[in-house]
Amino acid sequence: MLNKRVAIVGAGISGLACARELVQQGCNVTLYEKSRGPGGRMPTRWLNRDAEVPLGFDHGAQYFQVSNPQFQQLIEQAQADGAVALWTGRVVDLSYGVVQDHAPGARRWVGTPGMASLGRWLSQGLNLYTQARVVGVMRQGEQYKLTVHLADGTVRVDQGFDAVVCAIPAEQTRDLFEESHPMLALKAAQVKSTVTWTVMLSLQSPLKMDYDGAFVVDSPLGWICRDSAKPGRAAGERWVLQATADWSSVHQDIAPDEALRLLLDVFCNVTGQFVEPLQMTAHRWLYSLPTNPCNELYYLDASQYLGACGDWLAGARVEDAFLSGHALANKLLRAWDSALV
Numbered sequence: 262m263l264n265k266r267v268a269i270v271g272a273g274i275s276g277l278a279c280a281r282e283l284v285q286q287g288c289n290v291t292l293y294e295k296s297r298g299p300g301g302r303m304p305t306r307w308l309n310r311d312a313e314v315p316l317g318f319d320h321g322a323q324y325f326q327v328s329n330p331q332f333q334q335l336i337e338q339a340q341a342d343g344a345v346a347l348w349t350g351r352v353v354d355l356s357y358g359v360v361q362d363h364a365p366g367a368r369r370w371v372g373t374p375g376m377a378s379l380g381r382w383l384s385q386g387l388n389l390y391t392q393a394r395v396v397g398v399m400r401q402g403e404q405y406k407l408t409v410h411l412a413d414g415t416v417r418v419d420q421g422f423d424a425v426v427c428a429i430p431a432e433q434t435r436d437l438f439e440e441s442h443p444m445l446a447l448k449a450a451q452v453k454s455t456v457t458w459t460v461m462l463s464l465q466s467p468l469k470m471d472y473d474g475a476f477v478v479d480s481p482l483g484w485i486c487r488d489s490a491k492p493g494r495a496a497g498e499r500w501v502l503q504a505t506a507d508w509s510s511v512h513q514d515i516a517p518d519e520a521l522r523l524l525l526d527v528f529c530n531v532t533g534q535f536v537e538p539l540q541m542t543a544h545r546w547l548y549s550l551p552t553n554p555c556n557e558l559y560y561l562d563a564s565q566y567l568g569a570c571g572d573w574l575a576g577a578r579v580e581d582a583f584l585s586g587h588a589l590a591n592k593l594l595r596a597w598d599s600a601l602v
Contacts, residue, residue, distance in 0.1 A: 263287050263597050265423040268407055270395045270437070273301020274579055275571040276428030277383040278586030284387065286594055291419070292387055293409060295394040300380020302549070303372065303579065306461060308540050318461040318488050318501055319376040320544050323474070324348055324369040325579035331587065332580045336370060344382035346373045346492040350473030355485075357531055363476055373493030398425055398441055400565060424566035424593060428586060430454055430548035431573035442567055448560060452573045455506035456513045457549035458520045460528075461488075464498040465537035481508040481527050502528050506549070517543040550577045559589035563596040 265288045269276045272294035280290045298304070302321040309316055327333045339345045348371045352363045372378035390409070397408035406420035427434050427445070431452035438446040473490040477483060483505040489497050502524050504512075512520060521543040529536055551573040560569040568589045572578070575585035 263594065264289065265597060266421055267291070267424045267426060267593075268293065268395075268405060268419070268422040269426045269428055270398070270407075271301065271428035271571070272296075272299035272380070272384060272389055272391075273428060273571065273582065274303060274380065274383070275575075275582040275586035275589075276301075276426065277380060277387070278583045279426055279428060279568075279570055279590045280387050280586075281383060282587050282590035283593070286590075288594075290388060291422075292384075292389040293393045293395050293407070294389060294391045297391055298377060298381065299384040299389060299391070300377045301582075302546070303376040303380055305372070305375030305377035306542075306544065308461065308463065308542060316463050316495065316497065316499060316540065317375045318499060319371070319486075319491070320459045320461055320501060321546065322376055322579060323484065323486055323501070323503075324371050326367065326369060327580060329580055329584060332583050335583070339379060339382050342382060344372060344378045345370050348491050350487070350490045351471065352474040353472045353476075354478060355472075355475035355531060356478035357480075358533060360472065360475075371491045373491075374495070375493075395437065398437060400441070400567075424568070426586075426589065426593070427567075427569040428571050430571070431551060432548055434569060434573070442562070442565070444562065445560060445567065445569055448555065449569070449573065452554060453552050454548040454573070455550050455552055456509040457506065457546040458504040458509045458512065458524065459544045459546065460502040460504075460521050460524045461542050461544070462500045462502070462525070462528075462536070462538050463540040464500065465539055467498045468500075468532065468534045468536070470532060470534070477531055480531055481505060482524060482531060485528060485532070500528075506552070509545075509549075513545065513547075517545065520545070554581075559585050559592065561589060561592050561596070566593065566596065568593055 272292045306318045306320040392412035394410045405422040431449040434449035474486040484503040489499040570585040570589040575581040
């Protein structure tokens with residue numbers, strides 16, 4: 262087994278998958294995540310975290326599907342531990358009153374009690390720093406040094422890493438490696454991510470609709486979901502509304518309250534429902550999904566032991582991100598094995 266030190270920038274699904282595989286093969290891995298917790302764009306947003314019954318929302322990825330046997334095995338393990346469950350809610354295509362079932366029979370998975378649960382489950386046992394933003398990566402001889410900004414305003418410098426893996430969105434990858442590794446920065450610069458406005462609503466009373474999620478046609482809204490209908494959620498009526506990439510791009514610089522007001526009006530119009538929010542908020546995902554992923558499973562400069570993984574390389578699905586990180590870990594291990602021959 263290899264005793265190598267690896268730094269992974271980003272603790273989304275791809276970074277966590279890479280870390281788990283490397284640790285299983287004997288590597289010493291440190292993950293750095295700028296957010297409060299792992300999972301990347303599979304988070305759970307809590308509007309009243311300190312309340313007796315906090316209100317959680319899946320304000321990023323809404324669900325995921327499984328087709329790869331390796332990913333299936335992992336999800337079955339997570340299900341056995343209570344971290345994920347099948348969501349059997351009705352999902353439809355909605356066009357101003359016209360309702361049709363969307364992909365009948367599709368198996369959709371969600372984290373329980375929120376999408377963030379899968380990331381937390383994957384991160385168990387890993388050496389993870391949260392609210393830690395990596396602002397510099399420098400190679401010194403045969404090893405790497407990282408400069409990290411922490412939430413309390415302090416700066417730490419961690420060194421002695423044999424390899425670095427970048428598992429963050431394309432735009433952030435470009436900025437981080439523009440000077441230290443132009444080849445990776447150039448590849449990342451070719452990929453563009455969509456902007457997405459998301460609205461979260463806690464409602465006074467249940468809406469009288471016979472579906473739990475809908476892809477909205479010809480509308481500023483692309484997706485609406487009765488978030489509280491997913492398994493393991495607290496009681497109540499909570500909805501998540503996600504705007505289309507086009508609408509979000511045009512309106513990316515408006516205030517959150519304005520985005521909320523505009524999208525709430527659209528929601529009422531497309532559903533024909535009168536809505537009485539108890540609580541509501543809006544969130545802008547500046548880097549939501551890659552519009553033109555590279556269709557490469559991962560990136561690795563084997564001579565420098567510098568890699569990248571994630572949906573901007575492999576594809577926009579949660580499964581793509583997992584397979585990207587898992588494959589990069591094994592390629593990195595093979596690169597070390599080859600160097601020993």
